[in-house]
Every structure is written in structure tokens, then in C-alpha cells.
Amino acid sequence: xxxxxxxxxxxxxxxxxxxxxxxxxxxxxxxxxxxxxxxxxxxxxxxxxxxxxxxxxxxxxxxxxxxxxxxxxxxxxxxxxxxxxxxxxxxxxxxxxxxxxxxxxxxxxxxxxxxxxxxxxxxxxxxxxxxxxxxxxxxxxxxxxxxxxxxxxxxxxxxxxxxxxxxxxxxxxxxxxxxxxxxxxxxxxxxxxxxxxxxxxxxxxxxxxxxxxxxxxxxxxxxxxxxxxxxxxxxxxxxxxxxxxxxxxxxxxxxxxxxxxxxxxxxxxxxxxxxxxxxxxxxxxxxxxxxxxxxxxxxxxxxxxxxxxxxxxxxxxxxxxxxxxxxxxxxxxxxxxxxxxxxxxxxxxxxxxxxxxxxxxxxxxxxxxxxxxxxxxxxxxxxxxxxxxxxxxxxxxxxxxxxxxxxxxxxxxxxxxxxxxxxxxxxxxxxxxxxxxxxxxxxxxxxxxxxxxxxxxxxxxxxxxxxxxxxxxxxxxxxxxxxxxxxxxxxxxxxxxxxxxxxxxxxxxxxxxxxxxxxxxxxxxxxxxxxxxxxxxxxxxxxxxxxxxxxxxxxxxxxxxxxxxxxxxxxxxxxxxxxxxxxxxxxxxxxxxxxxxxxxxxxxx
Amino acid sequence: xxxxxxxxxxxxxxxxxxxxxxxxxxxxxxxxxxxxxxxxxxxxxxxxxxxxxxxxxxxxxxxxxxxxxxxxxxxxxxxxxxxxxxxxxxxxxxxxxxxxxxxxxxxxxxxxxxxxxxxxxxxxxxxxxxxxxxxxxxxxxxxxxxxxxxxxxxxxxxxxxxxxxxxxxxxxxxxxxxxxxxxxxxxxxxxxxxxxxxxxxxxxxxxxxxxxxxxxxxxxxxxxxxxxxxxxxxxxxxxxxxxx
Ligand SMILES: Cc1cc2nc3c(=O)[nH]c(=O)nc-3n(C[C@H](O)[C@H](O)[C@H](O)COP(=O)(O)OP(=O)(O)OC[C@H]3O[C@@H](n4cnc5c(N)ncnc54)[C@H](O)[C@@H]3O)c2cc1C
Numbered sequence: 033x034x035x036x037x038x039x040x041x042x043x044x045x046x047x048x049x050x051x052x053x054x055x056x057x058x059x060x061x062x063x064x065x066x067x068x069x070x071x072x073x074x075x076x077x078x079x080x081x082x083x084x085x086x087x088x089x090x091x092x093x094x095x096x097x098x099x100x101x102x103x104x105x106x107x108x109x110x111x112x113x114x115x116x117x118x119x120x121x122x123x124x125x126x127x128x129x130x131x132x133x134x135x136x137x138x139x140x141x142x143x144x145x146x147x148x149x150x151x152x153x154x155x156x157x158x159x160x161x162x163x164x165x166x167x168x169x170x171x172x173x174x175x176x177x178x179x180x181x182x183x184x185x186x187x188x189x190x191x192x193x194x195x196x197x198x199x200x201x202x203x204x205x206x207x208x209x210x211x212x213x214x215x216x217x218x219x220x221x222x223x224x225x226x227x228x229x230x231x232x233x234x235x236x237x238x239x240x241x242x243x244x245x246x247x248x249x250x251x252x253x254x255x256x257x258x259x260x261x262x263x264x265x266x267x268x269x270x271x272x273x274x275x276x277x278x279x280x281x282x283x284x285x286x287x288x289x290x291x292x293x294x295x296x297x298x299x300x301x302x303x304x305x306x307x308x309x310x311x312x313x314x315x316x317x318x319x320x321x322x323x324x325x326x327x328x329x330x331x332x333x334x335x336x337x338x339x340x341x342x343x344x345x346x347x348x349x350x351x352x353x354x355x356x357x358x359x360x361x362x363x364x365x366x367x368x369x370x371x372x373x374x375x376x377x378x379x380x381x382x383x384x385x386x387x388x389x390x391x392x393x394x395x396x397x398x399x400x401x402x403x404x405x406x407x408x409x410x411x412x413x414x415x416x417x418x419x420x421x422x423x424x425x426x427x428x429x430x431x432x433x434x435x436x437x438x439x440x441x442x443x444x445x446x447x448x449x450x451x452x453x454x455x456x457x458x459x460x461x462x463x464x465x466x467x468x469x470x471x472x473x474x475x476x477x478x479x480x481x482x483x484x485x486x487x488x489x490x491x492x493x494x495x496x497x498x499x500x501x502x503x504x505x506x507x508x509x510x511x512x513x514x515x516x517x518x519x520x521x522x523x524x525x526x527x528x529x530x531x532x533x534x535x536x537x538x539x540x541x542x543x544x545x546x547x548x549x550x551x552x553x554x555x556x557x558x559x560x561x562x563x564x565x566x567x568x569x570x571x572x573x574x575x576x577x578x579x580x581x582x583x584x585x586x587x588x589x590x591x592x593x594x595x596x597x598x599x600x601x602x603x604x605x606x607x608x609x610x611x612x613x614x615x616x617x618x619x620x621x622x623x624x625x626x627x628x629x630x631x632x633x634x635x636x637x
Numbered sequence: 638x639x640x641x642x643x644x645x646x647x648x649x650x651x652x653x654x655x656x657x658x659x660x661x662x663x664x665x666x667x668x669x670x671x672x673x674x675x676x677x678x679x680x681x682x683x684x685x686x687x688x689x690x691x692x693x694x695x696x697x698x699x700x701x702x703x704x705x706x707x708x709x710x711x712x713x714x715x716x717x718x719x720x721x722x723x724x725x726x727x728x729x730x731x732x733x734x735x736x737x738x739x740x741x742x743x744x745x746x747x748x749x750x751x752x753x754x755x756x757x758x759x760x761x762x763x764x765x766x767x768x769x770x771x772x773x774x775x776x777x778x779x780x781x782x783x784x785x786x787x788x789x790x791x792x793x794x795x796x797x798x799x800x801x802x803x804x805x806x807x808x809x810x811x812x813x814x815x816x817x818x819x820x821x822x823x824x825x826x827x828x829x830x831x832x833x834x835x836x837x838x839x840x841x842x843x844x845x846x847x848x849x850x851x852x853x854x855x856x857x858x859x860x861x862x863x864x865x866x867x868x869x870x871x872x873x874x875x876x877x878x879x880x881x
Contacts (some may be wrong), residue, residue, distance in 0.1 A: 051659055063827060063830070064830075065830060067705075067706045067709060068709075068826050068827070068829070068830065070706065071706075071713055071821055071826045071829075072823070072826060074710070074821070075820050075821055075822070075823075075826070078818075079820065080822045082820075098754045115820070118820075118822055119820055119821075119823060119824075119825030120820040120824050121823055124823050133823045133824070133826075133827055135823070513664070588666050590653070590667060590668045591667055
């Protein structure tokens with residue numbers, strides 16, 4: 033298989049746009065030099081080349097099997113987790129004291145781009161393990177850290193996140209899995225969890241489940257949810273070995289549309305009244321702990337939409353350059369050989385759309401990761417870190433949703449480029465189209481994130497968060513205004529920013545009247561509007577850096593065309609995507625509430 | 638055991654090759670540099686031997702400062718320290734002189750390098766170094782084990798393999814499958830920075846200078862001729878390709 037991501041683009045983002053070398057001036061990152069970041073990406077490339085890419089198709093065709101209560105996964109999953117553990121890359125971003133290497137998250141995300149574009153399903157195993165270990169390190173006791181988390185960061189054991197229950201998907205306040213306090217301070221866990229990714233497998237000796245449950249008698253709703261460590265095998269009486277079956281039963285395995293190599297499990301805890309859980313942090317704070325961790329996971333899902341779309345873009349690009357079909361629109365001469373499909377404007381449009389989505393989404397995500405790193409660099413509780421924290425809180429939901437939703441569309445266009453062949457198993461596009469579909473569902477559906485953005489994000493800290501973001505956008509606009517070629521685009525963006533503010537004010541005025549249903553009915557469209565506008569900004573930001581390089585450096589041909597292609601794609605985004613804001617704004621300021629009223633009128637017959 | 642591994646920093650195999658200064662200089666702009674693939678095998682085996690027998694692995698590069706990322710990568714993979722002889726690697730004899738000069742001061746049990754570099758591909762440096770030091774050299778080595786002061790070696794020869802034994806110290810030119818390439822890990826990457834990298838000045842001067850580089854003629858376009866038109870092929874071979 034050929035190229036699935038652009039290392040040149042990753043370098044452009046890290047070195048030129050975000051200038052990650054600057055991070056090494058802060059004491060938190062002082063042990064790094066910029067060439068070490070290159071080495072991390074080289075390592076990711078080796079893991080992708082040697083293990084991930086080769087197993088992408090075969091692990092889709094040979095799905096995990098649940099046999100006698102035990103799940104068997106594709107053998108290469110084990111190789112991958114081991115390679116990541118050996119390389120110290122599972123928890124590379126963690127603090128030194130937690131077995132990490134304090135790697136900037138933005139570099140880690142670039143490494144994920146490389147690995148995920150080669151095999152998105154395998155990457156889930158290490159992502160979930162890192163996420164659950166991070167929860168223990170952040171909120172757990174020293175004993176939990178030592179006993180469990182330390183063995184997860186090396187890949188010896190893996191982790192899973194157990195939130196969802198049959199009656200509690202989007203609505204986690206309805207979790208009913210129960211924890212019964214025991215006299216020794218532990219808890220007996222009883223309940224069902226569904227869709228638990230990597231919830232069972234045969235690649236590690238133990239699986240550490242992080243389970244949301246309600247301590248018997250706890251208050252209703254989110255305020256009564258606690259977090260527990262529930263291992264698949266717990267320690268024996270003298271604590272020497274983890275070989276006691278902890279009554280976590282693999283009741284079923286879901287047969288999914290995509291990401292088939294990652295088993296999604298239905299788990300039953302405490303069927304024999306013998307599933308012991310250990311409380312993480314304080315009682316009743318479980319959901320807030322989980323949400324802190326979920327912010328990272330959400331950016332990870334955005335990355336998922338991006339790297340699958342990247343793999344699809346390069347696969348369809350390669351095909352378009354090799355498939356002769358038809359003649360150019362201005363050429364009627366049938367004697368002449370057929371032209372390659374890349375020469376048809378509509379195919380070019382599909383390719384440009386994919387490129388705009390992939391590189392725009394990536395840039396938005398890396399911006400967020402960079403804010404995360406600035407928070408680390410400046411100190412989590414410091415005043416200087418606050419603006420970054422606020423912008424990150426606001427944008428996480430957008431940086432999850434835009435790449436997820438648009439990634440699905442981009443892969444779909446990639447498949448379309450291949451025509452009928454795209455629909456067959458002879459090419460990877462159909463698998464990518466299946467794989468990417470999950471991104472708008474897990475870690476909170478698009479619907480839920482949209483409610484979050486409009487209902488909470490834009491008013492965060494009295495609207496301080498969007499204000500900070502708009503200031504950043506204005507800085508780019510001012511800079512872009514100094515280049516003749518970019519000026520018209522800076523002007524367009526400024527206009528759209530004004531439109532976004534107007535629409536937001538309009539919606540908030542509805543909220544002020546107390547009608548939440550009317551206020552939030554089209555939150556999904558607001559999210560789309562917000563996503564398009566911020567990705568337009570991030571494209572302008574890239575174009576500025578490209579323009580500066582073109583003006584100030586004497587460049588080789590390939591470099592010139594790299595930068596020119598950045599500017600061209602930015603223009604494409606503005607002429608083909610940003611204009612959608614007009615329609616969205618029209619809808620969002622139109623008070624005819626057809627969806628709210630539809631029930632009453634009996635529309636759905 | 639003390640092992641010296643000599644590594645080259647070479648253009649990535651997919652790099653576009655061009656020249657500047659009236660075709661006398663290689664154009665480095667935009668080219669990614671990698672560790673010479675055969676040198677990478679040598680380094681991997683050296684790290685494995687160190688793990689088995691203890692000792693140290695020193696990496697040596699004869700080259701300019703832009704080779705340092707490659708040297709750091711070797712340190713990240715497991716070498717203990719590094720030396721860079723600060724000069725342009727003009728010709729094989731000059732490079733061999735630098736290596737021999739260092740090796741003569743430090744008594745290494747093994748001097749490993751790739752069977753050849755992949756930029757100039759001369760494949761003679763190991764032999765020259767051994768000659769300058771007055772010790773044996775073997776190449777291309779596909780298998781290497783050490784027992785006491787004896788090296789057990791498998792060498793590729795025309796149409797087969799040769800198994801031999803030789804006493805240390807030795808100079809060996811290595812190739813696959815002597816070891817599997819190693820992936821640097823995070824800890825290695827982090828510690829590489831603090832491992833010593835000594836820069837020393839060269840001895841003597843290069844014996845050659847480059848008059849002019851030339852690229853091979855571009856590959857001609859492929860012409861498809863239907864099987865039934867064999868006559869046409871012959872005509873083309875005669876008139877266009879002028880090989881008949
Ligand atoms: C492959 C896969 C892997 C998963 N991995 C995990 C895992 O590892 N751990 C884990 O805990 N969970 C996991 N999940 C579960 C996933 O997070 C949930 O499926 C998701 O949160 C949605 O919940 P649900 O399926 O119950 O859908 P529902 O909540 O029933 O939602 C159905 C639809 O209704 C909409 N909706 C629901 N409530 C509202 C509302 N209040 N306002 C507006 N719209 C609403 C949703 O947007 C959605 O479109 C996984 C799911 C899948 C499919």
C-alpha cells in the first residue's frame with residue numbers, strides 16, 4: 033500500500049505553523065530538542081510500516097471471535113501493543129513520575145496520524161489503555177497506580193472504559209451499575225456494560241476496566257456516579273499474582289460495521305456476586321473524572337476521522353492518476369486515448385474536497401493539542417494557562433465533531449473517485465468508509481456535542497471562551513490582510529465571523545426567553561456553522577505561513593508546489609465550503625420551528 | 638567487548654538527486670537523510686552483542702554537522718557514545734584513514750560497518766581500514782556470533798554461503814539478515830541527547846576532488862507493441878534504439 037499521510041504536511045504543521053521547537057524552552061519540555069520529535073515520528077513510521085499496515089485488511093476480514101467466554105483477536109494486535117510498549121509510546125505524553133516521557137501531545141498526535149492512517153482499529157487498543165491508565169494516575173491512590181497503571185503504560189496489561197449501559201448511552205446520568213461497599217473498603221460491582229471497546233481479548237494477561245457505577249444509595253443523576261477499577265483478574269490472597277477470576281463475563285460480542293479488529297463487548301459484572309472494584313478518587317465524582325479524560329479521547333476521535341480520511345484521500349488520489357476514462361470536456365476526438373480521471377474537474381473537486389477536509393481537520397486538532405501543551409508548559413493552574421484551557425474547553429467538541437462528520441463525507445468522496453471499484457473489496461475504500469462511520473457516534477454523538485457547544489460552550493465563563501478564540505482569529509485576519517493574495521480571504525473570514533456572532537446572539541436571545549427546545553433545536557447546524565468557520569480560520573493560518581515561505585525563501589520546485597498547493601486548497605475551502613455558512617445562518621435565524629412542532633402535527637406517519 | 642560501528646548519513650532512497658555549482662556538488666536542499674541501511678544492520682547487531690556480552694558500542698561518522706540527526710538516532714537505538722570526524726567524506730581512502738586513526742588509539746574488538754554505503758557504493762572502506770590497522774576484514778557478513786575471542790561468521794559468496802571463524806579484532810562489512818533493524822524507543826530518544834558526541838578534526842587530506850557529477854540518462858517512455866507486430870519491434874530496435 034502506498035502513502036497514507038503526508039510527512040511533509042506534518043512537518044509543515046509542527047515546525048512551521050505551530051513552531052513546536054518553541055515548546056522546548058519551557059521547563060516541562062526542556063529535555064527535548066526538535067530533532068527528537070522527528071525521531072518519535074520515525075519510530076511511529078516504523079511501527080506503521082512493519083506491523084500496522086500489513087494487518088489492516090486481514091484484521092477486517094478475520095474479526096475477533098468470542099469462543100467459550102474468551103475473545104480471540106487478530107494476532108498482529110499483540111505485536112502492535114508490544115511494539116508500542118517497548119518503544120515507550122503508549123504513555124509518552126504522561127509525566128515522568130507516571131511512567132511517561134512528557135512528550136508534547138501535539139507530537140504524539142502526529143505520531144497517531146501516522147499509525148492510525150495505517151490501521152485505525154489497532155490504535156484503539158493503545159489509546160484506551162493510555163486513557164484508562166491516565167485516569168488512575170490522575171485520580172487514583174498510590175496503590176492503584178503502582179498495582180495497575182504502571183503495568184498498563186508498558187503494554188503488559190491493557191485498559192477499557194466502561195461507561196455505556198443499555199439504558200444509558202448518551203444519557204450517562206442514567207447509569208445503574210451498582211457498587212456495594214464491603215467492610216475492607218472495596219466494592220462489589222453488579223451490572224451490565226455494552227459496546228466496551230477492547231473489553232476482552234487474548235493479547236495481555238489482564239484487562240483493567242474503568243467502570244462508572246453508582247454506590248448503593250447514591251443520589252440520582254450525574255452527582256451519584258463513581259469511578260472504579262475493576263480488573264479482569266484480581267490479586268490472590270497474598271497479593272503476589274493476579275490470577276483470581278474477577279467475575280467480569282464476556283456476555284456477547286457486537287458484530288459491527290467497521291473497526292472490526294477492535295472487539296466491542298457486552299460485559300456482565302458480578303453475575304456470581306464476585307466482581308470486586310476499587311474506588312478511584314472520591315465517591316460520586318466519577319463522571320467529572322471521566323470527562324477530564326474524555327476530552328483527550330474526544331480529540332482522539334477527531335484524529336480518527338482525520339487519519340482515515342487521509343488514507344482514503346491518498347488511495348483515491350493514486351487511483352485517479354492511473355485510471356483512464358473518458359475524454360476531457362473540451363475534447364470530442366474519440367480517436368485520442370482516454371484521459372486519466374484526475375483530469376476531470378468533478379474528480380478534482382472530490383480530491384480537493386478531501387484534501388481540504390483532511391488538512392483542515394488535522395490543523396484544527398493540532399492547534400488544540402498545542403493549546404494542551406501550552407497548558408502543560410505554563411502550569412495547569414497558572415493564570416497564563418487559563419486562556420488556553422478555556423479555548424480548549426470550547427473547541428474540543430468542535431475538533432471532535434468536524435473531523436468526524438466531514439471525515440465520513442471525505443472518505444465517501446474518496447470511494448466515489450474509484451467508481452464501481454470503490455464499492456468492492458479489491459480496494460480499501462469500502463473498508464475505510466465502514467471504519468470511519470463510528471467517529472460521529474462514540475465519545476458522544478454529534479447531537480450531544482452540538483448541544484454541548486451551543487448550550488454550554490459559547491456561554492462558557494460569560495462568553496470569555498469564544499471571545500478569546502475570536503481574538504486569535506482576528507490576529508490571523510490582520511496578518512493575512514498584509515498579503516494581496518490572501519486579503520480577499522481575510523475579508524471573507526471577517527464577514528463570516530460577524531455572521532457567526534450575529535447568529536449566536538440571535539440564538540442566545542431565544543435562550544434568554546427560557547425556551548430550551550427552541551434554542552437548541554438546530555444545535556447540530558450551529559455546530560456545522562461553527563466548524564466550517566473555525567476550519568476556514570485554520571486554513572487561512574496555514575496559507576499565511578505558506579505565503580511567507582514563498583516570499584522569503586528561495587525554494588526548490590517541489591517545495592514551491594507544496595506551499596502553492598496549501599494556498600490553492602485554502603481558496604478551495606473558502607469558495608466551496610465556507611459559502612455553506614450563508615444557508616446555515618439563514619436557517620439558524622429563521623424562527624419557523626418545523627422540527628419542534630412536527631410531533632404535534634403527526635408528521636411521522 | 639568494545640565495538641565501533643561506522644555509519645554513513647545518506648540520502649533517503651526516494652530522494653530526488655540533483656547537483657549544484659556546475660554539477661560539482663550534490664544538492665542537499667529538501668533531501669531527507671537516513672542511516673545507511675547496511676550500517677543500520679551493523680549497528681543493530683552491535684547493540685545485540687552488547688546486550689549478550691556487555692561492553693560498549695561507539696558510533697563513528699566521518700561527515701559534516703548535518704549528519705548529527707542520524708548519529709543521534711544511532712544513540713537512541715542503543716549506542717553508548719559517538720564520534721564525528723568533522724569533514725566532508727571525499728573518498729574511501731580518506732574516510733578509512735580517519736576511521737583507522739581513531740581505531741588505532743582505542744583498542745576495539747570489533748569494527749562493524751555496512752558492506753557498502755548507498756550513496757557512492759564503493760564497498761571498500763572495511764578492507765582499507767583493516768589494511769591500515771593490520772587486522773583481518775571480511776565482507777559481506779550475514780551472521781555474526783562471538784565466542785570468547787573468536788567470531789563465528791557466515792559470509793555471502795557467489796551462489797552460496799561460507800562459514801568461517803576468525804580471531805578478534807576484526808573489521809566486518811555487514812548486510813541483512815545479520816540482525817533486525819531496531820526501532821528507537823522513547824527512553825532511547827530521551828537518553829540519546831545526553832550521550833556524549835565528540836567532534837574531532839580530520840587527519841590528512843582527501844586525495845580526490847570531484848570534477849563533475851552526471852545523472853544517468855532518463856528512462857525513455859515505454860512503447861507498447863502488439864505481439865503480432867514483431868516486425869515493427871525489430872525496425873524500432875534498429876532505427877530508434879540503434880541496438881541491432
Ligand atoms: C463501536 C463502538 C464502540 C464503543 N466503545 C465504547 C466504549 O469503549 N466504552 C463505552 O462506554 N461506550 C462505548 N460505545 C458506546 C457509545 O459511546 C454510545 O453508543 C454512544 O454514546 C451513543 O449511545 P447510544 O448508542 O445508546 O445511542 P443513544 O443515546 O440512544 O442515541 C441515539 C440517537 O439519539 C440522539 N440523542 C440521544 N439523546 C439525545 C438528546 N438528549 N438530545 C438530542 N439527541 C439525542 C443521539 O445523538 C443519537 O443520534 C461504543 C459504541 C460503539 C458503536
